Amino acid sequence: MPELPEVETIRIGLSGLLPGRRIADVRYDWPKSFPNSEEDTKQFLVNATILDVRRRAKVLLIDLDSAYTLVIHLKMTGQLVYVGTQGLPVASRQSLVRTKDKQAASSYTLEQRFGAGHPNDSLIGDLPDKSTRVIFTFTDASQLFFNDQRKFGWVRLLPTAEVPNIDFFKKVGPEPLGAEFTSSNFRNCIRRRPRSCIKAVLLDQTIVAGIGNIYADESLWAAKIHPTTLVDTISTPRLNRLYEELRTVLLLAIEKGGSTDKNYVNAEGKKGSYLLFASVFRREGQACPRCGATIIKLRVAGRGTHICPKCQKAAL
């Protein structure tokens, strides 16, 4: 679930918490979550000090003074939560999703679950918990937890100089919020797949970086484009509109701290509130905020896809 806005929110949080801290110890219970040799870990991670926290696409990069970098992909259910020596704030220890009373949890409405008045409520109880895969302990006894319920994510330790050479970074497309990324760049990227449907192209990380299911649906709704529309039938003005809407949606999502559907939390274990502002994502059966028609859910490019059938008939 973490897409560009969620990973960026975590980056912002961690960049105020981690630089300057020295790693004293690393533990993990699932090797695929931490596929690094004992030797590298001992030599380049333990006793290293964190210099910087960066992001490229949906990947977080934590640079160390050992000239190595922690390359972290959260995939669908990954979390990176920092806990200081005082622990998480007491008020944030309550947990709705992790409650043992499953009936109560499932009866919450969207607004109750995400807290219209408290969009930053915590989703995290005491750590480590059963989803914790990697624990970094710093010399001041504070800790960074990598949690990942579904075990798809990973934390790789690589020489900083080699990070741009890994397969993913060699193939990944441009940053959609980059200052130099223009509407004409966007059109050229998208039109590399003229006979594909627009949603599949938006989700393809080699075309444009960082877009996932939530922001693909939201930006296509905003630009009034049906997700199955073939790229070469979309006009230049309509692609320009999609470029503008996509950037607007991503920026708003960062401002709201990302989208918390089930698992996502920021560096302090708190939820993002963007879904309260979403127009179509996870809103099937509700009214389209623009025309009032009922939002429906389809399957496009193998993904659950939410549209307004009245607003998104085609792209002209």
Next chain:
DNA sequence: CACTTGACCTGTCCGC
């Protein structure tokens, strides 16, 4: 070459 499907995993929810 382009597109689709399956694998990687666990937790939740639905229908029988």
Next chain:
DNA sequence: TGCGGACAGGTCAAGT
């Protein structure tokens, strides 16, 4: 109430 299966969706690998 229990159980099997569908579903969630980021990315890579394999298949069509």
